[in-house]
Amino acid sequence: MIEYFDLAFEGIDGSGKTTQAELLIKRLVEELMPVRFWHYTAKDNFWGNMIKACYSEDVPAPIRCVRQSRYFQETLYALSSRASYKKAKSGEGNVLIADRSIVTAYASHLDLLPFWFLDLVEISAVPRTVLFLDVEPEQAFERIENRKGRLCDENLGELINFKGAYERIMGSERPSTLRNTRFIRVDGQRDERIIADEIYGLVKHEVLK
Numbered sequence: 001m002i003e004y005f006d007l008a009f010e011g012i013d014g015s016g017k018t019t020q021a022e023l024l025i026k027r028l029v030e031e032l033m034p035v036r037f038w039h040y041t042a043k044d045n046f047w048g049n050m051i052k053a054c055y056s057e058d059v060p061a062p063i064r065c066v067r068q069s070r071y072f073q074e075t076l077y078a079l080s081s082r083a084s085y086k087k088a089k090s091g092e093g094n095v096l097i098a099d100r101s102i103v104t105a106y107a108s109h110l111d112l113l114p115f116w117f118l119d120l121v122e123i124s125a126v127p128r129t130v131l132f133l134d135v136e137p138e139q140a141f142e143r144i145e146n147r148k149g150r151l152c153d154e155n156l157g158e159l160i161n162f163k164g165a166y167e168r169i170m171g172s173e174r175p176s177t178l179r180n181t182r183f184i185r186v187d188g189q190r191d192e193r194i195i196a197d198e199i200y201g202l203v204k205h206e207v208l209k
Contacts, residue, residue, distance in 0.1 A: 002177065003125050005038070007207055008101035011133035012162045013154050014140030015188045016195065020133065021099040023196040024203060033208075034093030040081050040100035047080035055153065070112045074105060078121040085123050095208065101127045103166075106175055110165040115175050127181055129207045131199060132170065133188030137163055 009017040021037065028035045043052050054067045054076070067073060081100075088096060102122045109118060137159035144154055169175070170183045184202060188195060 001124060004128050004180075005096040005098065005125055006127070007096075007129050007131065007203065008040075008098040008103065008127035009133060010100060010103050010107075010130050010166065011135060011188060012137060012140050012159045012166070014143035014159070015133040015135040016143075016192060017133060018099040019192060020131075020188075020195060020199055021097055023192070024199055025097055027196075027200055028095070028203075033095060035095045035097060036088050036091045036093040038088035038096055038098035039084055040098045040104070041077075042080070042084045042087075045080060045083040045087075047076055047083055051076050051080060070109055071117070074109055074113060074118065075121055077108075078105070078123070082123045085125060098127065101125070101130065103127070103130055103169060103178065103181075106169050106178075107162060107165040110168060110173070115177075119175075119177060126177055129182045129184065131202070132166065132183055132185050133195075134185050135188040139189055 009021050011017055018039070018041075025035050025037050042048055055073075088098075102118070102125070105118045105122050106115065137156060140159055141156045147154075169178070184206075186195060186199060186202075
């Protein structure tokens, strides 16, 4: 059974999802709005540490072989997001905002894993609204190129493919799970303060009205 939550930020790595989610939540909390943050890709749980160990750029050859399996990768990420969701749900507040969602799983594994498998392992929490931070892959890669702990699949080629998959998921190849999800595209290449102001206005007047 699908469980809907309020808002998820989506976009390729380096598009500013977590930054904008945190800026929005800070602003809403200052207005005394009870908000919970689902840090979907948090690596501070057991499964997150497994992801870091398996997908860092410098790992032994046996692990490199194991991580080639998309089924293995998706299962690890799904278990990590489930742990993060449980933590977020235990907090106070009736508004839930995430810095990724099941949309990421669909885009990450489009043409590589069947939707039925993604729906099976992912938690059935679907955003009512998605803010897609639209950034060109080259700019996004510049932002993450020197990021500490960057994973092996965070490279320019993967970012280009990732963005193309997002476009398909939001368009003609949308999974049935997302049939009631609204996608709003936001230009993520501007100054983060300008983006934050636009997002705040959208959320106050369209998402949480």
